[in-house]
Amino acid sequence: MSESSVPKQPKINRAVIDIGTNSTRMLIFRKDKKGQLFRVNKSVRYTRMGQGVNKTKRLHPDAIKRNIEALEEYKSIAEDYEVKEMFIFGTSALRDAENSSEFIDMALQKLGMKVEIISGEKEAEYGFMGVSQCFDEGLLIFDIGGGSTELIYGKGRDLMKMKSLNIGSVRSTEAFIENDPPEAEELNQLNQNAAEALEKALADYEGYKPYKLIGIGGTATTVSTIKQKLKIYDSEQVHQSIVTKAELETIIQNLSSKTIDERRQIVGLEAKRADIIIAGTSILDNILTVTGKDSFVVCDYDNLEGAAYSRFFANEK
Template identity: 65%
Template sequence: MGIQLNDNNAELKPKNEKQHMAVIDIGTNSTRMLIFRDDDGQLIRVNKSVRYTRMGQDVNKTGHLHPDAQKRNYEALEEFKSIAEDYAVKGFYLFGTSAMRDAQNAEDYVAFIKEKLGFDIEIIAGEEEAELGFVGVSQCFDEKILIFDIGGGSTELIYGEKNEIKKMMSINLGCVRCTEEYLISDPPTLQELERLNERIYSEFQQRTENFLPKKPYKLIGIGGTATSLSTIKQELKTYDSEMVHKSMITKAELEAMIDKLAGQTIQERKTIVGLEAKRADIILAGALLLLNILKITGEDSFMVCDYDNLEGAAYRHFMAKKNNV
């Protein structure tokens, strides 16, 4: 089983000659949809869409999904449904992650979406989120891999060998959660940065004490923080999957980016070539989370992978079942 990208363009023209399926990830920062088809066991990515819905807005403070976040997400799902109709999509799988796990009113929102749009949403555990990420990434690598996925509300770590997960964990620290709790000033003060950095390192060191595998292994980053840092490094005005996939970022390059980001206001970050404007407020926290992953692993660099839990969900919930895997 392999995965192939049809085109570098994220949103392609409809093609209805083959049966299409869709998976939708309702994340803490963004809501993403992958439309794909199964060509004799090979997953062909046809369309990948993203909307920055910030479902994690104030969830850490209130324990509830914010009404504005629910509205943004509903509008994104409504738009995705329309896009999917253009591709004659035959089946959907939707899953919610950290923000929906933590929100006390998430089930009410799930019922609302079912009533209005006919979509079923499964709220998955952090461990299952990690597993889907591994399934997506493992289609690209045969060697021992340690994957990290920095989300808006949590960070997942997954270690595997020969396409088999050996261990995984979910840590309740993500770029939206950390930004809201620690980076209050614009730009953040040195004290805010130090407090956040100390919190991340302490939490990561404590949680991974008996988790990290023996070397050698390949350290791989997936998700918006890793891919965004790659596009910033390469100064990509338009997202290019082929340029991002399997690109490398060194610890020195990451530290230089953090120094630059830390001295800029959110408005100034919005002008950075390669950075989505709606990620400008959370990219610094994401970069600090990533830097501390390099610290605890002792690695000097990591590889970016453009395949993640969307591809994993596509394979697990459609392709594997179809092929009786």
């Protein structure tokens, strides 16, 4: 049989959905000719699953409604792309809430969509798998989510250490910020809480130095889009961009001096992230301080890509 007569392999689209504390994201992908991940579509909806969870330990009915609506929309988009298989996972808010089963049951019964709650360690593993597609050297990866922050060290394709901390942009905002704009004492408490958690956690990573510091997730990418004044998110401009500590601190000073409405007008800042970005950048600034780094690299490949590789690539030849 000649090469030209060999039947072409069908393009099979798959999807992964990450239900986070602040946002619900979907990646539709397929394998390219070399067997690598090709991103077909990446979407985000700000659904705030973690609304009030830090205080009540329960999912708010409005949060459940928003997230069911997001899944319903994603199901429709996936059908348009003829997605054959889907993996849906939930992280910090669903881990912490006592009534997570209400949401999981509703998603299954109403939409036929099965949601799996993953551990902080599995979340970190997915994050590393996503980033490791882009770098080969020793990496300390941080993923500042809405409810938790993952710290991951690995080299090449080998994950060596991971931790999941209960500090995040939504959780910390609800715990420490009440005024608009925040008062100095609130900012001090926010910073102190982040510093204490990170100093303790990052001490265990000292032996891995030197390493490249990599940021994934919404806080890291948002800092890059603010720095670059991107009106529309551009993966190519964000991916592997560098943000210095001095640039970050200038951004933090600007954010902290403004009201939520004023922050919504900042070019590069998604309006629905305006209320939690100060807490996220506080955690990020403390990561730089504790590690002694004067900059970090932003990676646009994260736990969505990692989940895709883990779920659909790892066991296939």
